[in-house]
Amino acid sequence: xxxxxxxxxxxxxxxxxxxxxxxxxxxxxxxxxxxxxxxxxxxxxxxxxxxxxxxxxxxxxxxxxxxxxxxxxxxxxxxxxxxxxxxxxxxxxxxxxxxxxxxxxxxxxxxxxxxxxxxxxxxxxxxxxxxxxxxxxxxxxxxxxxxxxxxxxxxxxxxxxxxxxxxxxxxxxxxxxxxxxxxxxxxxxxxxxxxxxxxxxxxxxxxxxxxxxxxxxxxxxxxxxxxxxxxxxxxxxxxxxxxxxxxxxxxxxxxxxxxxxxxxxxxxxxxxxxxxxxxxxxxxxxxxxxxxxxxxxxxxxxxxxxxxxxxxxxx
Amino acid sequence: xxxxxxxxxxxxxxxxxxxxxxxxxxxxxxxxxxxxxxxxxxxxxxxxxxxxxxxxxxxxxxxxxxxxxxxxxxxxxxxxxxxxxxxxxxxxxxxxxxxxxxxxxxxxxxxxxxxxxxxxxxxxxxxxxxxxxxxxxxxxxxxxxxxxxxxxxxxxxxxxxxxxxxxxxxxxxxxxxxxxxxxxxxxxxxxxxxxxxxxxxxxxxxxxxxxxxxxxxxxxxxxxxxxxxxxxxxxxxxxxxxxxxxxxxxxxxxxxxxxxxxxxxxxxxxxxxxxxxxxxxxxxxxxxxxxxxxxxxxxxxxxxxxxxxxxxxxxxxxxxxxxxxxxxxxxxxxxxx
Amino acid sequence: xxxxxxxxxxxxxxxxxxxxxxxxxxxxxxxxxxxxxxxxxxxxxxxxxxxxxxxxxxxxxxxxxxxxxxxxxxxxxxxxxxxxxxxxxxxxxxxxxxxxxxxxxxxxxxxxxxxxxxxxxxxxxxxxxxxxxxxxxxxxxxxxxxxxxxxxxxxxxxxxxxxxxxxxxxxxxxxxxxxxxxxxxxxxxxxxxxxxxxxxxxxxxxxxxxxxxxxxxxxxxxxxxxxxxxxxxxx
Numbered sequence: 032x033x034x035x036x037x038x039x040x041x042x043x044x045x046x047x048x049x050x051x052x053x054x055x056x057x058x059x060x061x062x063x064x065x066x067x068x069x070x071x072x073x074x075x076x077x078x079x080x081x082x083x084x085x086x087x088x089x090x091x092x093x094x095x096x097x098x099x100x101x102x103x104x105x106x107x108x109x110x111x112x113x114x115x116x117x118x119x120x121x122x123x124x125x126x127x128x129x130x131x132x133x134x135x136x137x138x139x140x141x142x143x144x145x146x147x148x149x150x151x152x153x154x155x156x157x158x159x160x161x162x163x164x165x166x167x168x169x170x171x172x173x174x175x176x177x178x179x180x181x182x183x184x185x186x187x188x189x190x191x192x193x194x195x196x197x198x199x200x201x202x203x204x205x206x207x208x209x210x211x212x213x214x215x216x217x218x219x220x221x222x223x224x225x226x227x228x229x230x231x232x233x234x235x236x237x238x239x240x241x242x243x244x245x246x247x248x249x250x251x252x253x254x255x256x257x258x259x260x261x262x263x264x265x266x267x268x269x270x271x272x273x274x275x276x277x278x279x280x281x282x283x284x285x286x287x288x289x290x291x292x293x294x295x296x297x298x299x300x301x302x303x304x305x306x307x308x309x310x311x312x313x314x315x316x317x318x319x320x321x322x323x324x325x326x327x328x329x330x331x332x333x334x335x336x337x338x339x340x341x342x343x344x345x346x
Numbered sequence: 347x348x349x350x351x352x353x354x355x356x357x358x359x360x361x362x363x364x365x366x367x368x369x370x371x372x373x374x375x376x377x378x379x380x381x382x383x384x385x386x387x388x389x390x391x392x393x394x395x396x397x398x399x400x401x402x403x404x405x406x407x408x409x410x411x412x413x414x415x416x417x418x419x420x421x422x423x424x425x426x427x428x429x430x431x432x433x434x435x436x437x438x439x440x441x442x443x444x445x446x447x448x449x450x451x452x453x454x455x456x457x458x459x460x461x462x463x464x465x466x467x468x469x470x471x472x473x474x475x476x477x478x479x480x481x482x483x484x485x486x487x488x489x490x491x492x493x494x495x496x497x498x499x500x501x502x503x504x505x506x507x508x509x510x511x512x513x514x515x516x517x518x519x520x521x522x523x524x525x526x527x528x529x530x531x532x533x534x535x536x537x538x539x540x541x542x543x544x545x546x547x548x549x550x551x552x553x554x555x556x557x558x559x560x561x562x563x564x565x566x567x568x569x570x571x572x573x574x575x576x577x578x579x580x581x582x583x584x585x586x587x588x589x590x591x592x593x594x595x596x597x598x599x600x601x602x603x604x605x606x607x608x609x610x611x612x613x614x615x616x617x618x619x620x621x622x623x624x625x626x627x628x629x630x631x632x633x634x635x636x637x638x639x640x641x642x643x644x645x646x647x648x649x650x651x652x653x654x655x656x657x658x659x660x661x662x663x664x665x666x667x668x669x670x671x672x673x674x675x676x677x678x679x680x681x682x683x
Numbered sequence: 684x685x686x687x688x689x690x691x692x693x694x695x696x697x698x699x700x701x702x703x704x705x706x707x708x709x710x711x712x713x714x715x716x717x718x719x720x721x722x723x724x725x726x727x728x729x730x731x732x733x734x735x736x737x738x739x740x741x742x743x744x745x746x747x748x749x750x751x752x753x754x755x756x757x758x759x760x761x762x763x764x765x766x767x768x769x770x771x772x773x774x775x776x777x778x779x780x781x782x783x784x785x786x787x788x789x790x791x792x793x794x795x796x797x798x799x800x801x802x803x804x805x806x807x808x809x810x811x812x813x814x815x816x817x818x819x820x821x822x823x824x825x826x827x828x829x830x831x832x833x834x835x836x837x838x839x840x841x842x843x844x845x846x847x848x849x850x851x852x853x854x855x856x857x858x859x860x861x862x863x864x865x866x867x868x869x870x871x872x873x874x875x876x877x878x879x880x881x882x883x884x885x886x887x888x889x890x891x892x893x894x895x896x897x898x899x900x901x902x903x904x905x906x907x908x909x910x911x912x913x914x915x916x917x918x
Contacts, residue, residue, distance in 0.1 A: 081481065085481070087480070089484070089488060134664060137668055138668075138671075140480040141424050141480055142671065144426075144484045145663065146663060146664055146667060148612075149612045149656075149660040149663050150660055152611075152612050152656055153612070153656045153659075153660040154657075156656050157654075157657060160651055160654050268488055268491065268492055275485050314493065314495050316496070317493075318492035318494070318495070318496055319489075319493055320489075321486075321492070322486055322490065325475055325489065326474050326475065326486075329478065329482055
């Protein structure tokens with residue numbers, strides 16, 4: 032994100048579009064646009080972790096679950112202000128992320144993927160076990176008086192997206208970002224140049240988890256309740272796919288990635304070609320898409336943009 | 347070459363046969379566990395029943411773990427889709443059964459189909475990304491996970507199906523302990539498959555070629571081994587073992603559903619990791635250990651209900667990877683920074 | 684008469700780095716040919732070009748047929764055995780398995796070959812079940828040679844066989860190579876930094892420098908050449 036400092040024009044264009052949309056979209060479509068915003072935050076978080084420090088996590092759905100249940104439980108039990116629950120979710124997930132990041136230090140590449148995968152599969156079982164507190168298979172509902180409108184969720188999701196995007200940009204621009212990239216490119220070289228690996232790798236995990244936590248809160252608010260089945264392994268895989276489609280370092284990439292995983296499952300069956308398949312068999316589309324992307328366009332949308340820019344520069 | 351019998355040679359030979367203290371500890375621990383289980387079985391019929399059930403389930407976990415290890419040894423890839431592939435092949439067997447094949451005819455046909463699918467997957471989807479970053483390969487196998495899940499839901503739907511029970515519902519009685527035919531059958535089939543695959547590797551030229559290709563692909567190519575083909579066959583065999591695991595796991599699930607292999611994949615990961623990801627024997631023993639441990643814990647510790655099995659195993663995986671990443675049977679790897 | 688192996692204008696590169704800039708050489712059937720030169724001259728790369736282990740262009744003809752784009756396994760199937768630097772033995776497999784791998788491309792029983800091998804390397808027969816990695820360096824080199832022989836190749840490519848070996852073993856190794864050449868008619872292309880030994884054993888040689896052939900001739904001619912004597916023979 033620092034190599035291509037988003038042109039102010041891009042940012043303004045997106046902001047303008049986002050402010051106009053609620054006036055022209057139906058309520059259902061506002062709900063969908065909110066979904067994109069939610070995934071934007073989650074994918075952004077994963078991007079920071081995997082794209083910038085090279086640590087693979089297939090378990091970010093677990094952090095979304097923690098954030099989501101935090102909001103739901105606080106609402107159910109204390110009626111806490113929703114924004115406050117989101118801040119708490121952010122904080123809790125940051126800490127949990129740090130805690131996960133610590134053992135993650137000792138796990139390289141594939142092993143980390145393995146562990147986070149196992150974590151992601153485990154999470155939906157916990158509400159079933161601790162059903163009094165976590166609602167079992169029924170889930171935990173947000174207090175009826177607090178359930179937000181789709182417009183509220185849309186605004187909150189995109190406001191958070193903007194804030195968190197700027198936050199990420201600031202972090203990645205500075206010393207921390209350089210350290211992150213040093214870690215990704217070569218751990219050995221990073222250590223040789225004095226970067227304290229453990230600090231930065233753990234920090235990246237914390238930040239990334241915190242972002243997923245906020246996304247989880249928003250997801251629960253969009254749905255009105257937290258349910259274990261919502262936070263299954265497929266959610267984690269969805270975030271990963273979003274990040275793969277997005278590629279690295281591009282605002283538009285993350286938007287495209289988020290739109291891809293956020294919108295596609297809800298696409299109307301009447302849309303030609305893609306519609307019928309995506310509506311009923313979204314997993315086939317996701318799976319095929321991500322495989323094709325890895326085979327043909329491994330750098331995702333960001334890579335595509337880079338290639339287009341290079342072609343344009345030559346012409 | 348008689349003058350080559352130098353002291354350095356004698357030293358090397360001694361080193362080669364030196365006893366590794368780590369291995370001795372592991373063997374002693376396993377022996378201890380076996381004795382513990384034996385005594386428990388003799389003292390309590392419940393314990394014996396749990397143990398046998400655990401061994402039967404554990405053999406399934408071991409079979410899938412073996413598939414994971416096979417793929418990892420050959421291509422250094424962890425196939426996150428191994429479980430879903432096993433699930434897919436189980437559905438194929440189900441479908442063949444609907445078309446009139448007897449259970450065992452469907453079984454044999456499914457194994458063959460699984461082999462073909464495995465090799466095709468390696469050639470089309472894995473080979474192009476194998477040499478790229480770890481992340482790329484992980485994402486591809488994750489994509490396969492989702493794709494296969496989607497395809498199964500598309501073709502057969504997500505509702506529960508039932509398959510003919512391969513071993514019936516009968517049981518033996520030995521000294522008051524009820525042993526389901528199913529459990530014996532599970533262990534026997536897994537054992538037979540594993541032995542056959544082992545024999546292939548140990549005694550045939552193809553097996554030797556595959557081992558060579560996995561150990562040193564460059565050197566193997568120099569002696570004429572078609573390394574790429576060996577890797578594909580490796581994936582085929584892994585898919586075959588996965589099919590065995592799926593088919594043997596299904597009867598104890600009561601119903602067939604698209605998610606039934608997901609927890610088993612986690613158990614298989616744990617077993618494979620216990621074996622250090624590179625040891626087939628370790629993976630099998632690991633599977634048995636996990637199977638028995640889980641049934642005993644769920645049976646005797648009421649606080650840990652059936653729901654906590656997967657989180658528990660997640661904890662086990664984390665513990666092993668943090669404490670002894672090379673597993674019980676693995677060799678020491680070069681530690682990265 | 685065409686030579687068994689003919690290289691014409693062969694270029695090779697590792698990624699963007701070009702190492703061979705047009706090598707031409709010929710190896711007559713039944714002869715031993717040495718490739719000499721300083722480090723980095725491209726000697727190993729020349730062998731790799733023949734066995735298809737490195738990207739190459741130019742013409743390489745074996746027994747009159749072009750090698751084309753064949754990779755190492757294809758080249759091995761044509762009857763070329765390459766014993767690389769570092770021997771290419773499988774330390775994790777037994778001596779017997781290593782030998783069996785030598786015969787990978789052949790059909791039928793390899794008993795006769797194994798027996799022949801044990802006449803040249805009698806000590807190998809007792810070590811059959813031993814893990815190859817537990818053999819000493821010299822023994823592993825012998826094993827590599829034995830394995831190449833089991834292959835029954837028409838052409839043997841030997842890369843720096845004397846590297847890291849005690850002089851006694853090196854002498855033994857060259858003796859066996861000459862025996863295989865005389866008794867079995869094995870054609871050998873050998874890359875060797877020990878020019879003295881190489882020229883003693885070889886019938887002809889090529890001197891490489893910076894990826895090009897700078898000198899060639901019979902081993903007698905090379906031994907009496909001034910520049911060769913100064914640079915590689917030390918007198």
